[in-house]
Structures are given as C-alpha cells and as structure tokens.
Amino acid sequence: MRLLSFRSGDHESFGVVADGGVIDAGVHLPGRVGTLKAAIAGDRFGAVAELAAGAEHDYALDEIEFLPTIPDPGKIVCIGINYGNRNEEYRDGSAAPRYPSVFMRTPDSIVGHEQAIQRPPESEQLDYEGEVVLVIGKRGRRIAAESAWDHIAGLTLMNEGSVRDWLRHGKFNVTQGKNFSRSGSLGPWLVTADKFHAPDALHLTTRVNGELRQDDTTANLKFPFSYLIAYLSTFMTLNPGDLIATGTPAGAGARFDPPRYLRAGDIVEVNVPEIGTLRNRVEDELVDPGR
Template identity: 40%
Template sequence: MKLLRFGAPGSERPGLLDNDGTIRDLGGVISDIGAKTLSSTGLEMLRSVDASSLPTIDSNVRLGPPVADVRHFIAVGLNYTDHAIETNTPIPEEPVVFSKAPSCIVGPNDDVLMPPKSRMLDWEAEVAVVIGESAFELAEEDALSVVAGYLVCHDVSEREFQIHRSGQWIKGKSSPSFGPLGPWLVTADEVPDPQSLDLWLTVNGDMRQSGSTAKMIFPFKYLISYISQFMALEPGDVITTGTPHGVGLGMKPPVFLQPGDVVELGASRLGRQRQTVVLRG
C-alpha cells in the first residue's frame, strides 16, 4: 500500500494511492495515519479495505507528511562512503546517530524555509524507514520485522549551524521545513529489498545526487538493531538513513541553496518530492 495524508497543514486527512494512481480518502475508516495504524494489525485491517469503494480526491491536493505525530525523528550521518570522503570526514566505524526535531517535518512539496541567518543551506536525498512495532534491543535478524514502510526524506541541512556553531548536529538539521517526508509511505511488503533503491536529487534541473541504498555502509537492518540498543523504538518513529555523495558542501568550491532554487528528489518505488527555497520572514 501507499499511504498518504492530504489537505491543509495541520488539518490533513488520511488517504491512500490506489493501483491506478488515484488518491482515495481513508477518513471514513481511520482518523489518521499514526502509531495504531502502522502496527501490523492496523496495516492488515487497511489491506482488507476495498480501495475502489473509497471517495476519490483531486490529484492537485496538497500532500502532507505521510505519518502523523512523529515523536522521534532519528537520523544517521555519513552512511555512504563517497559522502564521507567528499566532506573530508573519516568513514565511521559505528553509525553516526543524531536527531532532527519532529517540528521540522513538512509535506513533500512544501517550501523549504531558509533561515534569515543561513549562509550554508544544503540538500540531502535520503530513504527513511518508519517503525510499526515497539522494539528495544532488537537482534539484527529481526530488525526488518518492525518496519511499517519506507519513504523519501529530504534531510535539509544548514552546514554553518551544524558544523561551526559548537554543538550537536541537531542545530543544523531542525529548522521548520528541514524535514520534508513523502509523498507517501510505501508499506514494507511492497519493498522486498530496501538495499536496492536508487536515489536522486536535482537543483534547478541540474543533477546533484545519484546513488543507491546498495552502497550504504550500515544497511537498514543493522541500523534499526543498532539504534534499538540505545533507545526504545516506538510505532511512528522515523529513521532517515543517510545520503549519497553530491551535497553542496562537497562541491569545489562549495555551492549552497539560495532563495528561488527548486530542489527535486526521489527514490525508486517511493515517489518524488519538489520544493522551492523561500527566505523565511
């Protein structure tokens, strides 16, 4: 299934994308796409629904983030060797784990709001995983069993805040709009091999990133198991898993986003996003 949320910010309704690419309204079946919906029981119930019986929604409707009320937005840095090399950073021996504030989450086509003091606004195309079952100290061989699905994540990053402001990476990763998710959550049964997804990103039509999850240093099952050794994972948690090479910081000389720039990105099986950079007032 491809689950989504549509409507004005803060008033999104749950929906799904049917096999014909039509948006269907799930509001008469569930109240939202959150922790209960994402459990194996919740997803099985949704699979039993006849999509053709649901009301259709205009394809031009705004899409919101596919998951509501995210409590933990966990991120992994430097998870592609070529990205670590381009940023002159040692290849990690263990996953680099940090957080993004859940308040930065927006829809896949919402504007990226550039902070007024930003000088190094950067892009990062990523594949994120959404947790569907509670998990703590999970064995690696069991890790994928708690996955509800996968989605595209744009890990927007302000490099000066992240690197030069004497603190944790969360500083440069959490401004409002720095976490576009979607366009939809693709349930795990439709992604038989998450380690074979192609990623791409363009800025103003120019290709900047092209990679594959096959080149991740730490694969999905390892990351989920690893992170669960340090914290209890809960249904609805989002883990975004790193970006391939091609970020602005790695260009020579570095190139960063400016107001008016248009960023498009996507991943095979998971859909695409489009954002315009707007200076936040």
C-alpha cells in the same frame, strides 16, 4: 500500498493512493482511525488494503495539501556519513567510523511534499540531503538484525535540509544546523514494506532544478537498514511511527568548489523509483521585524 497524510481545508487525515486519487482512510476505516501513525500502531494495514480495493477516491492528488508522511512522529532519528564515499568528502584524513553517527530532528523542522522549504535569514548555506527513511511499524527493543524488517512499516523519502555553518556551532553536535523550522521535507508517501524485494539496493537520486546532484544506491550503505534497526534499538525503544533517516550520498552542495547552496526558487527533487519523488520549492523565510 502508498499511504499519505494530508490536509483538505480544516480536515486533516491519512489516506491510500489509488487510481490517481486519495481514499480518505481516516474517515472510512472502521473505528475512525484518524492518523497514519495510529493505523500503523493499530496494525490496520489489512483493513486499509480492503478499503483501497473497493472504495472510490475522495480527492484528486492536486486537491490536497501533503503533510509530512508521519506528521506526529515520536522520534526522528538521523544517520550521518553512511554511504561508502561520504567519509572521503570530508578530506580530513579520518578513518571510516566504526559506529553510526546519530542525531535527532524535531517534527517542525520538516514539511510535506510540494510544500515550500525555507531558507532562514541567519544563513546563506541551506543545503539538500536526499535520504531513504525507515518508518517503524512494530515496537521493539534490542531487535536482532535478522528480525529488523519485521519492525518496518514501510519507506518514505526525506530532504534532510541542513544549514551548514550552523552545523559547526557546537564542538560535538550538529543539532542547530539540522533543526531550523521548515528546513527539510518528508514524503510524498509511505510505501509499505511488502512492496520491497531488495530493500538494500534502492537507487536514490537528488536533483536541483533538474540537475543531477546525488546518485547512489543503498547497497553502498556502510550501516544497512537491518544494522541500524539493531543498533538503535539497543539503547532506545523503537515505536510505531518513529522515523529513521538512513543517510545521504555524496554530492551535497557544500562539497562543490565553490559550494552550491540552495536559493529561493530552486526546486529539489529526491527520487527512489520504488517510492516516488519528493519535490519541494525553496523560499526565503519572511521575518516580521516587529517580533
């Protein structure tokens, strides 16, 4: 199934994509489960599948505003330098990492599919990073790698937008450059875990204005999905609706000579065929000089 979070007017809900439209599961599902996160936590995917098989859609896809796949995640955990050739991009002679690089994002740093991501006035170095994202489906701590897939509700996509010069403000962290408001995106929807037969061999691409910039497969992850679930759950409890962005391939704008950062009007598309395409336009953030 493809499940999404959306807004129509003042109404926010989640739904299932069927026959080119959206069935409002938040309205039709017994018990009035209002959010995708709540449906995951309540183990309601079976009921949603029954709804999708028999109900007519309530909206066309072009009638809704896409929200981030999970608008209210408890955690957004991000993994850095996780593709096989990413470490070489840094050209600093350092050895490949023994453990994942881990940092966090805030929910208000991301927008949904087809929503504008914003380039802040404090920097001209907004960059793109296409990533596959794991959506946690079942609570767990110290999860064994061989049981990891049992804790995944499904996969979605992220443009893990990064403000490069602000990444270097701190000596030991990248928090500032990863959390500018509306600098990244998440979507277009969650594809449930049962639809993936080879989850560690997904073909991920990122295009800017139609030009291919990133092109790799999750078979080249240094720390694959199962390892990430096991490693992270060693020191934190993973809860339904938590997000794990699994890293970006080589080819970000900062690695060109000269760098090719995003500008207003650019269109960024992150694609995995089994999931879909996350598309966003870049705009300059408008700042009220009186505030």
